[in-house]
Amino acid sequence: MRTPPRFDRGHTDDLMTFLASSPTPYHAVASAAERLEKAGFRQVSETDAWDGSLGGRYVLRGGAIIAWYVPKGAHPHTPFRIIGAHTDSPNLRVKPRPDSGAHGWRQIAVEIYGGPLMNSWLDRDLGIAGRLSLRDGTSRLVNVDRPLLRVPQLAIHLDRTVSSEGLKLDKQRHLQPVWGLGDDVRDGDLIAFLEEEAGLPAGEVTGWDLMTHSVEPPAYLGRDNELLAGPRMDNLLSVHAGTAALAAVAGSGDDLPHIPVLAAFDHEENGSQSDTGADGPLLGGVLERSVFARGGSYEDRARAxxxxxxxxxxxxxxxxxxxxxxHDPTHHPRADAGPLLKVNVNNRYATDGSGRAVFAAACEKAGVPYQTFVSNNSMPCGTTIGPITAARHGIRTVDIGVAILSMHSVRELCGAKDPYLLANALSAFLEG
Known part of the structure; x- marks a missing residue:
């Protein structure tokens, strides 16, 4: 067992930078790729032939990234050790015809993505970011990270029932942000604005995947700065920890019994059924091609x-x-008490007893405490990419994570040490 890791605030500082620079899944995978490049990884194209050479590789597709490191001595049948996560978060996404407005207000038409806490988006200064598709078939990331939009809340004087009956929001009528004044709403205004922001010629953008984000940066809070508040921690906290763990393990030498992998998917918040989601073919295809590129057969693939x-x-x-x-009365996970082992006997999480043993061994090796989460029997349990990954690929999967408050809010809260403890546990797991 290692000596328990002394808290390194540098990891949490870097997480804050990662969160701020990743307002969309497309920006998140670009940020992860940049960190992996610095660790010696290189991007490979899915349309090129792959070789079986050693070292770190990664594939980018939309808002997903799959990265892996082939150590010395790896065989075609060498098993993988995978960290799975997702890059998307609930938010407000721009509709195909974005320009709207009424009564002298210019607005942006948005659609609700995932299951956000809708009230948390009210009266926030919002930016806009995403991916612009261009006439030549390429794409460009754009990020207007300054106050641009706002979803104004109705004054209490115009709705006295709020105090007695609570806030009730209609997703279609009440969450459309304003971004200016005027009665002349012209189609193309938002896209023309973003072309200018991105330094593109007028009319160059033919498609877009755009979403809003709070421009308030992540911050420490609490008497002793023991808490971390920020956006998109569900689930960029895990993407960042997995990226850090993979880079650390790849840089520690080639004496690895497994091939370490990071798989960060898009679209978990709406079911994972896409070509970049966990229920798609991306992970299986990458792992199989890695086996075959090293001279393996279908038998080697099955063994791996x-x-x-x-x-x-x-x-x-x-x-x-x-x-x-x-909460369940016997399971009260606390902040800064180590990562969670998530259990649900109805398979909303994929953890079983053998998986628990794998995670317990990794935490023991890293000197990291861990705790267990189980839902209250009277409350429906959420789910993750875990059961999907297990069922689709037939691989043993364990659900874990970091305990937070305000999940699906525009701004979430966790203990400042927990991201660092998670990264240490993930590193020990990848080492085998």
Whole structure:
């Protein structure tokens, strides 16, 4: 067992930088790729032939990244050790005809993505970011990271029932942000604005995938700065920790019994059914091509998958001090008490007893404490990419994560040490 890791605030500082620079899944994978490049990884194209050479590689597709490191001595049947995560978060996404408005206000038409806490988007200064598709078939990332839009809340004087009946929001009528004044709403205004922001000629953009984000940066808070508040921690906290763990393991030498992998998918918040989601073919295709590029057969592929383990890392619920009755009475996960092992016997999480043993061994090796999350029997349990990964690829999968408050809010909260503890546990897992 290692000596318990002394908290390194540098990891959490870097997480804050990662969160701020990753307002969309496309920016998140670009940020992860930049960190992996510095660790010696190089990008490979899915349309090129792959070779079986040693070292780090990664594939980018939309808002997903799959990265792996082939050490010396790896055989075609060498198993994989996978960290799974997702890059998307609930938010407000721009509709195909974005320009809207009424009564002298210019607005942007948005659609609700995933399951956000809608009230958390009210009266926030919002930027806009995403991917612009160009006439020549390429794409360009854009990020207007300054106050540009706002979803104004109705004054209490115009809705006295708020105090007695609570806030009720209609997704179609009440969440359309304003971004200017005027009665002349012209189609193409937003896209023309973003072309200018991105330094593109007028009319160059023919498609877009755009979304809003809060421009308030991540911050430490609390008496002793022991808490971290920020956007998109569900689940960029895990993407960042997995990236850091893979880079650290790849840089520690080639004495690895497994092939370490990071698989960060898009579209988890709406079911994972896409070509970049966990329920798509991306991960399986990359792993199989890695086996075959090293001279392997289908038999080698079957052997490698049979010995593979995946840690599906996603945020979980810390016990809420104001709503403790919503949690299981014998499972009260706390902030800064180490990562969660997430269990559900109805397979909303993929963890079983053998998976628990794998995670316990990694935490023991890293000197990291861990705790267990189980839902209150009276509350429906959420799910992750874990069961999807296990069922689609036939590999043993364990669900874990970091305990947070305000999940799916525009701004979430966790202990400042937990991201560092998670990264240490993930590194030990990848080492085998």
């Amino acid at each position: 998958f049979a010995g593979t383990v995946c840690l599906s890392s996603d945020t979980g619920h810390a016990v809420h001090p104001n709503y403790a009755e919503r």
